[in-house]
Amino acid sequence: MRADALKGHLDLLLLTIMQDGPFHGYAVMEELRARTDGTIDLPEGTIYPALHRLERAGLLVSSWSEVNGRRRRSYSLTPGGKKAAQEKRREWSAFALTVQRVVGAPAWPTMA
Amino acid sequence: MRADALKGHLDLLLLTIMQDGPFHGYAVMEELRARTDGTIDLPEGTIYPALHRLERAGLLVSSWSEVNGRRRRSYSLTPGGKKAAQEKRREWSAFALTVQRVVGAPAWPTMA
């Protein structure tokens, strides 16, 4: 997967994953990799700054903990984050559908 | 449509449109707008630099002409551009499908 294809859609992915409960940064990385069979395999230098950005934006909150001698920073969705996740999903659908129309790809059933 | 959602996908759109014959920059703008019912309405500051970039990359060639007293720069796909268009379409399909899987959106029939 060309990496920078993500541009502008990483937030959608992160917020979506966060909907399934708190994750710490490293776990988000693994979760993304797992859900996509390794297709999306983001470096730490992408994940961590993105999480910080989303927290600064008020969409996530973090809390530190220690597990097995290793410190972890776990993130959860704020109410604003939940709304943003839905909104971004809508935006994604609209975007993908539109691109689909231009490239004349398979009709995408709008059973969204 | 959030503007920067396009990041990394603009080339796909431009090359795809170019498959339907030569267009000059302004016409590409209108074509994109028309094919998407105005959803994708790109400013000139996006279109022209992108076309220049694609020409520098050897995917397009341009030729000047004059129509109704106005000079036009028409672009056509090179053989490399044709290949790139197909390749980018494949990449888009893979990308969109993968995102789709993560966000758990409507099953996308893979009749691509």
Added chain:
DNA sequence: GCTTGACACCTAGGTACGCTATGTATAGCA
């Protein structure tokens, strides 16, 4: 004991790209 790898975090700097703002010029219409 030492090394390697997985786990877990961080950030400075580079790069690429789309957009804003602005400029040029012609044609047509009010």
Added chain:
DNA sequence: TGCTATACATAGCGTACCTAGGTGTCAAGC
């Protein structure tokens, strides 16, 4: 005369992802 549409161009901005490097813990292998 001025406005709108057509048609081109680019300098500079902002953002976001990545590269490359750093810190530290723990477990396994040699």
